[in-house]
Amino acid sequence: MTEKTTVVVLFGGRSSEHSISSATAGGVLGAIDRDRFEVIPVGITRDGATVLERDDPEAFRLDPERMPEVVDNGSRVRWPEKVGDRLLTVVEADGTERTLGPVDVVFPILHGPFGEDGTVQGLLELTGLPFVGSGVLGSAVGMDKHFTKTLLRDAGLAVAPWRTVTRRSLARDPQQAARALEELGLPVFVKPARAGSSVGVSRVASADQLDAALETAFAEDSRVLIEAGLTGRELEIAVLDGRDGAAPRTSVAGEVVVSGRDFYDFEAKYLGADGITLSCPAEVSESELREFSSLAVTAFEALDLSGLARVDVFLTADGFVVNEVNTMPGFTPISMFPSCWLASGLSYPELITELVELALEGGSR
Helix, strand or coil, rough: CCCEEEEEEEEEEECCHHHHHHHHHHHHHHCCCCCEEEEEEEEECCCEEECCCCCCHHHHHCCCCCCCCCHHHHHEEEEECCCCCCCEEEEECCCCEEEEEECCEEEECCCCCCCCCHHHHHHHHHHCCCEECCCCCHHCCCHHHHHHHHHHHHHCCCCCCCCCEEEEHHCCCCCCHHHHHHHCCCCEEEEEECCCCCCCCCCEEEEEHHHHHHHHHHHCCCCEEEEECCCEEEEEEEECCCCCCCCEEEEEEEEEECCCCCCCCCHHHHHHCEEEEEEEECCCCHHHHHHHHHHHHHHHHCCCCEEEEEEEEECCEEEEEEEEEEECCCCCCCHHHHHHHHHHCHHHHHHHHHHHHHHHHHHCC
16 A cells, blocks of 8 residues: 655645635645545644644634634644654643654645745745745745736836835835826826735725825735736636656636726635626637736746746736746635636646645756
8 A cells, every 4th residue: 555645734824814824725635635644734823833733624614793713622743853754743731742653744824924825835945844935035035026016027027017115115215105196197006915815905096095005015914015006807827837857837827807806805715795707718719828928837836936826917008017936826726726627627736736846856946
């Protein structure tokens, strides 16, 4: 009998996307191939405690009435003490300590700061544990919209015009944000530089809405983007790293159709709010799909990404404009990333297996 691969599913975290990470973990726990993988569920509480969690997908089901979360149960998971050890241990709430055995790979399903931004990736690299997704540099750059846009622009890709502000820069120059509105025109979107799931994002249609939008964004990050609003179709494509040094692979394209809301916000993404329709595969021509796929691979490589990513664009009258690149995209069974791969012939369990195997192979890291 073939020995199973031990996978740590790491989820929760300190960011405002804690519940989405927990819901994603519920999907992965329910779909991972148990004939091939031994699973150790490890949760990070909102205040940063690393605990041994229940291996119960239903406990982390996405429910708008009761969002899932990691609760401090008193246990503490200890990472390996040295490179090459790979032994995970847990100190139970009563103080007893036991080993969880050697770990083969970590699947860090963490969204936002303190998880998707290179911090946890650095911890895992220090321990020498293989892990799913991008390394420190790709994760850090991909998390920060300012630096993502800067690098993509330098790689020759079109991005929406933007200005970046901080509280310090606004204190030195109180008219900086107002000038940005004049230069970019209305509407604009005000976004935290380092947050996902549309947390902290506001659409500003008039100048009197700007201050409130800035405060909402600054509640999530110290750096904020003011970005020109674009008119076009919202398309997304999923990317997987190539095997054995091959080029990254792309799925079919998906489309977000906004009909009754200002934009694709948190409530629409995860809480079933009206006014949004997700379509995968999207109706695009063969030439448009080829161009989109090529653009996505260019973005993936320009940001030094590994494992997986989702590339979001606007298809405008002037062509494709990159909106965002997500290094650990929403991964619930109904999220766009797995949906696009399902439409491309890769099931949710097969996708999880592919990501684990890419991590073991080392991807492009």
